[in-house]
C-alpha cells in the first residue's frame with residue numbers, strides 16, 4: 029500500500045514527475061485529493077489548477093445538492109422539503125416551518141379556524157349575490173381595514189436583510205392579537221401561517237419560513253385581519269436593503285404594480301364595470317414592458333374573506349356586473365417582468381412565475397361610495413415603503429422609461 033503515492037503523477041500541468049504527499053487543500057475540501065510533487069510546483073500551477081475547483085464544485089452541486097438539502101443540515105436543522113421539484117427560479121423553501129401560532133379563545137374566530145373550511149363563503153358563493161353593506165357594516169369595514177394598515181406597517185418596519193419571513197409572521201400574528209383580531213390567513217383552506225410573504229419570483233401566497241431576507245430581495249407582505257365580524261385585506265411589495273432599490277428591473281416591476289393599482293382605483297365609482305379595471309391595469313403594465321398574472325383575482329370582502337364579485341386584473345376579461353354604493357372589494361394586481369404564466373410549489377400554496385422572473389403586487393380593500401370610492405386600507409403619512417424613482421444606472425443613463 030505504501031507505494032500508491034509514488035505511482036501517482038503530479039497534477040501540475042507542466043510537470044511529469046511522480047506526485048509526492050503534497051495535496052491541494054481546496055480539492056480536499058471538495059472531496060477529491062489532487063497530489064503535487066512539491067509546494068513549488070503547486071504554486072506555479074495554481075492559476076490553471078484552480079479551474080478544476082469550479083468544475084468539481086459544480087459537479088458536486090448537481091449530483092449531491094438535492095440529496096444533501098433534503099436532509100436537515102446538521103448545523104442548522106434546515107432543509108428543502110421538495111428536493112426533486114424543478115423550481116422555476118432561484119428561491120427555495122427553507123423548512124422546518126415554525127409551530128402553529130395560537131389565537132386566544134377570547135378573540136372572535138372566523139368559521140374556518142379549526143378545520144380550514146370556509147363554509148359560510150361556500151354557501152354565499154352559490155348565491156352569486158354581491159352584498160351591499162349598511163352604515164354600521166361599512167363602519168365595521170373601516171375599523172378592520174384601519175387595523176390591517178397598522179399591522180402591515182408594523183411588519184414592513186421590521187424588514188431588513190437577515191430577518192426571516194417566519195419572524196415577519198410572528199410580528200404580524202402578535203400585532204393582530206394586540207388588536208383583538210384574528211389573522212385571517214391562519215388555517216384559511218389550511219394555510220399554515222398568519223400572513224403571506226411572497227419573495228422575488230413568488231406571485232402570491234408565499235408561506236413564511238426560515239429563509240432570511242437578503243439585500244436585493246423584494247418581498248410582498250399580504251395582511252388580512254378579522255375583527256368585529258369583518259375582514260380587511262391589503263398588501264404591499266417592499267425593497268429589502270439598498271441593493272433592491274438600485275436594481276432597475278426590481279424597481280420597474282414594483283413601481284409598475286403600484287401604479288397599476290392606483291390607476292384601477294381611479295375608475296371605481298357607482299356604475300363602473302368590474303371588467304374595466306383589467307383593461308387599465310394591463311395597458312399600464314404593457315407600457316412598462318410587464319405582464320399581468322391571470323390566475324389570481326381581486327374579490328369581494330366583508331364578513332367573508334373572499335366572495336363575489338370576482339375582479340380580474342387582465343384586459344378583455346368577461347367579469348359581469350358593476351359597482352354599487354355599499355359594496356366592498358379588493359383590487360390586487362400581480363405584475364411580472366416576464367411571462368404571466370404561473371406554477372405552484374408542492375406546498376399547494378406558493379405561486380411562482382413560470383420563468384422565475386420577478387413579480388410584484390399591491391392590494392387595497394375598497395368601499396364604493398355614492399360618488400366614488402373610499403380606500404379603506406389607505407397608507408398614512410407614517411407608513412413605511414412608498415414609491416421610489418428609477419435608479420440611475422452605473423453608465424449614467426436612466427433606464428428605459430422617461
Ligand SMILES: [Zn+2]
Nearest residue numbers: 250261262263
Ligand atoms: Zn391580501
Ligand SMILES: [Zn+2]
Nearest residue numbers: 261358360391
Ligand atoms: Zn385579497
